């Protein structure tokens with residue numbers, strides 16, 4: 001086994017003849033925010049259930065905090081907080097009492113339970129709603145209470161399954177910020193399962209792309225982007241004066257020559273009045289300087305770094321979504 005706080009090796013789950021998770025290898029480091037990204041039915045929840053020891057793998061191994069989750073789920077449960085997409089609370093209990101209840105279940109003394117619950121309610125921005133019944137909480141408040149609920153036992157890892165479902169955009173932003181803050185300040189490892197590309201991209205240090213029970217790719221966004229876009233992770237769109245369409249052939253050749261000489265530039269395409277430049281690194285400053293020094297006016301420059309949506313799209317175009325399962 002490797003040194004990750006979560007280590008999956010050849011992890012496989014079959015339901016009858018159906019392969020839900022297919023020989024998964026994954027290592028998540030301590031303190032990392034890792035995103036499990038994939039469409040519905042990709043196998044994310046099944047993988048999480050195996051990490052929690054709640055369903056038995058058909059093959060391979062799963063180690064969480066150095067513990068075999070399959071043979072010792074109780075020890076794993078002590079160290080891992082799991083937030084499902086819809087948390088169950090005692091609706092007639094206040095937010096505070098729900099937290100105290102969970103703390104007591106985790107054998108925390110009454111006094112300690114109350115002080116931790118109050119401090120966590122503050123942390124997740126629910127101090128004012130502490131004595132309000134959980135049944136009267138909004139969806140966003142319930143998720144924040146859910147986060148406090150998983151944190152009350154001081155876990156080393158929190159696993160969040162589609163935690164922002166049904167929360168408004170402002171609430172989503174606050175929730176995600178809170179997760180990153182917790183991870184950074186307390187070296188908390190976070191595994192976030194989602195099919196919201198944008199959210200995953202915003203907060204995760206690394207991402208695993210799941211399709212059809214397999215992990216198709218893994219890494220940080222620049223690395224994934226680098227692997228997929230023929231090493232052109234960046235694309236600059238440029239307009240100059242005189243416009244590319246009205247440039248003489250000599251001027252065009254001059255432009256091409258000065259842009260190609262910029263380190264990192266791999267492709268240059270003229271289309272209408274726009275020049276598209278592919279680069280392996282962020283060459284925006286050097287390209288703009290080269291254009292101006294060559295005597296052209298730079299009237300527009302857009303620097304596009306490929307994001308997770310393009311990356312995801314590429315995997316689907318590559319046939320990932322057509323189904324890998326056998």
Ligand SMILES: Nc1ncnc2c1ncn2[C@@H]1O[C@H](COP(=O)(O)OP(=O)(O)OP(=O)(O)O)[C@@H](O)[C@H]1O
Nearest residue numbers: 015018020038039040041042043044045046047195
């Ligand atoms: N208990 C079960 N019995 C049979 N098939 C199952 C069972 N649980 C899950 N599956 C199937 O395994 C596949 C993976 O499901 P899983 O819930 O892990 O996907 P997911 O990526 O979490 O999707 P979602 O985002 O919809 O939750 C799906 O095709 C699902 O229908």
